[in-house]
Amino acid sequence: MAMNDSTPNEANGTGVEPIDRDTLATEYFSLLPYEPYPVQEEALLAYFTNDQGVLVCAPTGTGKTLIAEAAVYEALRTGRQMYYTTPLIALTDQKLDELRESAVRWGFSADQVGLVTGNRRVNADAPVLVVVAEILLNRLLNHETFDFSKVTSVVMDEFHSFNDPERGIVWELTLGLLPKHVRTLLLSATVGNAVDFTSWLYRSHQRRLQLVRGDQRKVPLQYEWVSDEIINDFAEKIAAGDETQRRTPALMFCFSRSQCWTTAEMLKGKKLIDKERQAQLSDYLDAADMSTGAGPKLKQILMRGVGVHHAGVLPKYRRMVEELFQRKLLAFCVCTETLAAGINLPARSVILPSLLKGPRDKKKLVDTASAQQIFGRAGRPQYDDRGFVYALAHEDDVKIHRWREKYDSIPEDTKDPGLMKAKKQLKKKMPKRRAGESYWTDQQFTQLQEADAADLSSRGQLPWRLLAYLLGRDAAVQPIRDLVGRRLLTPKKIEEAQRDLNRMLITLWSAGFIELDPKPVLARGPSQPANSNAAQPKKPYDPPATTGLFGEILDQMRDPNSDDAKSTEENADPALIESRGYEVDDYRPVTAAPTERLDRLVHLRSINPLFGVYLADQLAIADPNERIAALESVLEVPGTVARHTRMPSLDDMPAGTLATTRLDPQLLTMGLATPEELGAKSGDDDEDVVNRGFGRVMFDEPRVWPLTIGEKILRLFQNEYPRVHNVKVVPVWIVGDLLNYGGDFNKYVTTKKLQKEEGILLRHCLRMILFLDEMANVPPLETTVETWEDWLDDLADTLSESCRKVDPQTTDEILSKGLEPVDELIAAGRRCSR
Incomplete structure (x- = not known):
């Protein structure tokens, strides 16, 4: 029995008697x-x-x-x-x-x-x-x-x-x-x-x-490969019977948000829940407000005993799905794999309509760790003696399987004319797999079950923000070097990690954030004399020397995830790169004393802090549209959403003050962008490009899309910070478009037909509000703190009001609870760990 009334004890100072x-x-x-x-x-x-x-x-x-x-x-x-x-x-x-x-x-x-x-x-x-x-x-x-x-x-x-x-x-x-x-x-x-x-x-x-x-579960799993059923028929089959017979509730995992909706729609007209649960669902949903956005469509699906749960669903609707599933009123919850590592929805069965994930033309088998996490969601200790894991064959393979059964049911040596004719007709109608389609097999399903668990190892680079924070507390470099040396890596990777640390320190020094002692030395090229190896001191705000690496990857800059871009970066000769910069192999600075600029890096956790500070300093002279576009382009948005929320054309939103007076001239002068990329039509000369707003470029071969404001800033940043990788922008116009609709979120998503992605759009707006709060701590050098903060506060207030009207609980939870006294040093977003 727990004891709460113990007397104070001087030995431990806790007010509770010692206990062994x-x-x-x-x-x-x-x-x-x-x-x-x-x-x-x-x-x-x-x-x-x-x-x-x-x-x-x-x-x-x-x-x-x-x-x-x-x-x-x-x-x-x-x-x-x-x-x-x-x-x-x-x-x-x-x-x-x-x-x-x-x-x-x-x-x-x-x-x-x-x-x-x-x-x-x-x-x-x-x-x-x-x-x-x-x-x-x-x-x-x-x-x-x-x-x-x-x-x-x-x-x-x-x-x-x-x-x-x-x-x-x-x-x-x-x-x-x-x-x-x-x-x-x-x-x-x-x-x-x-x-x-x-x-x-x-x-x-x-x-x-x-x-x-341990390798045994309290509730063992039973795996079944389903080769002869399509998803809607199979769902109805396992949902039939009484409490002991049916194998629902079930989690149905899809590897894309759109596939979740498609799969849920396929269950239309199927009997999945009994009349008693149907009545309870009806009472619950009639009392709920689901009149906006994806609410009406989701309500129809829920009425059939099916829930949809993924990031594109508004949080308030996801909470409803979770509650109904936990109350056993839903037979199925169609969800993405993120649910496997997040909310615990107890289920008797897990169903995988596919074992492949990724873009249509690049689908791959789901990784073992994710698959086993998904499998483990089957079986409820308090209700089930086993959990069921089903993998369904591709619909084409189901058709082939059914055809094969019919074909094989007629003996090859039959003498019956009718059967012989039927077999001949069947052979002519044999279904086939489609060219360009991706398929999976029962052998791959078995492979995922039996695959060895992954090894643990250190991943990722020391975050820039954490490095800045540590140096702000103690200028000594050796403790940080010791930390890197203790990572769970092979000796070769430890050496590379130490070189990475040197590159990061040199980058901070080149940008004026720290003073290194001793200073870095220039790496000698093939023809460079030995006495040229001494580093020249730099002014705090001077950019580092251009290494030329940018030019090698310029063609891939529009798509930093392209195979060519990755190949260029990963396969570049390290010796060649270092010969154009500073020595990193044997460089051992003793101290890295912070300058007054270093503190600016620590305030930014949503993006790479170096890029965040660089971005802020560019925006002092930007007009409001440029500011919004640049800021929201650094908040990662899934590609499937980004495609439908692109920046307006230059005809609809001409280039603004920042672009025409600073960015475009710099990009042209430095050779970092072509006139066409800056919006020049065929026949324009450079002077015309610099001095006017540009119409959208539409070439037949090749087509050149004008750079957006975020892409322009990124190109200049990558030229100035050649050692800083994995920074990217996604040019979207979500917040800007929402403001064009007077901040009416529901009107915006409905008009743009983005109801199925409204959860991601709401999250983007909430992230934007938090990001604005971060950026308030790094006012641009060319403006006053008050001017900068006033604009950010006004935008944040407008967005907060819009979000609160859509989902007040989620908005208040995220915005009104206050942050840690010292914000987290590493944020949950993808890029801030770089």
Whole structure:
């Protein structure tokens, strides 16, 4: 029984009597709602007996939350503190609710469990805090502000996120910074190199974790390849029968948002739920306001017992789908794979209509880690004795299979004239696979089931913003070099990581953000004399020398993800690149003292901070449309949405002040853009191009599209910062178009026929508001703080009002809860980890 009324104790200063870990373990086991599964019991015993923590590797669905709650109970019972970290904001809300329910069940107050993300705070002073991983790292880096002396443990859920190429470094740095007295409980899906990982953790960070591995689920999975059913017939088949016979509720995973809608529509007219649930659904939906955007279409689908859940659905509608599914009123939830690693919707079955993902002409087999995460969503411990995983064959293969059955049913040696004629007719009508179509097989389905788990390794580069922050606190370079040297990489990759660090330091020095001691030296080219190796000091605001690398990839600049662009960057001779710049192999600066400019980098977390500062300094003379277009172009938008929200043509929105008076002349003078790319029509000369607004260029061969304002700024940036890669823009006109509709979000999405993507558009607007708040901290050099902030505030207020009318709960949760005292050093977006 939990105890909340203990008397203060001077020994530990917590107000709770000391308690030994054996007693804690006994108490916790007595509070379990059911007998623990073997891997759960082993992990719990390891946690209560090991001084530094445990790494638990077990498949999805093995009840790892029960293990994690041991650390929560320990903190509450002893009056100390703990952190429960997740990789996704979508998981934090779920974990908050789960842990609060458990706390109440143990006899504690729900208010003793809180939540802190970058944009939401609930009981932020509670002893148990659910946080996204970036928040914990931020607090470890600010140890003067955040006291860890009373923290007893840290749980890292979904720890295989260590492998994430963008955000895995958050987990890695956190492990290295945790105080020795804090126990760590790492919960992961199966890991290929678990032993090697624990050895590395001890060698590099002196943290010895006990490894607990399990390969059996509490609810075993049954895999079935479906070769003879198309999706709508199969769905009706498994939804039939009583509670024990039917194999629903089921999660139906599609690998694109559009396919989710298409699949849901295919279930029209099928009997999927009984009359009792149909009546309950009708009452619920009649009481709900689903009159705008995708609401009417989604309501029709929900009435049939089918939910749609993906990023394009408004959050308020997603919450409705989750609630109805959890109440067992829906037979199917058609969703994207992000749900597999996010919201927990208990399901009896998982269905994959396809095993391939990607663009139409570049489809590939889904990766093993994602597939196994999806498989693991099948089977509910409290209801099912097994979970069912179905993979459906391609519709063409189903037709071929059905044809084959009919054809083979007629004996080859039949003498019956009627059968012989029928067999001949069937042979003529044999269905075939289509040219250019991608297919999958039952062998690939088996391959995904049996594939080995991925190894853990360090991914991603040291983030620019984190590097700036660390140098702002301590100019010594060696601690950062030591951090890089301890990463989970091969010796060869460690060497490359050290060179990357030197490149980053030289880039910051070249741009005037730091002063290096000793200064970098120029790398000698083939004909360069030895005495030319001394670096010339630069003025703080002088751009670095152009290396010429930009010219080699200029043709691919419009598509930074193209194979040619990647090949150029990855295969370029490092020696050639370094011969045009500074020495990086043997350079060992002792200090990197910050200049007054460095602090500007730390404020930007939504984008690469170097590009953010560069962008801000360009926008002082920009007109409002140019500012909006440039700012929203740096917020990543899926390509399927970007195609429908392109920038207006130059005829509809002529080039503005920034483009015509600064960017276009610079791009032409420096040879970074052609007149055609700046909007010149055939026969125009350069002077005409510089001095007027341009009409849209429409050439037959080849067609040249004028650069947008964001693309122009990016080209100049890449010329000035040749060592900074993975920065891109997506030219969209979402916020600008919304303002043209008077801020009426529903009118905008309806007129543009973007209802099926309205969730992404709302998220884009909310991200824009948060980004405006960041940019307020880096006013351009050519304007005043007040002038800059006033414009940003006015735009943010207009957008906030628009978003609040569409989804007030989501808008208020994101915008009105306040941020960490020191913002997260690494944001959840794709590019900010660069």
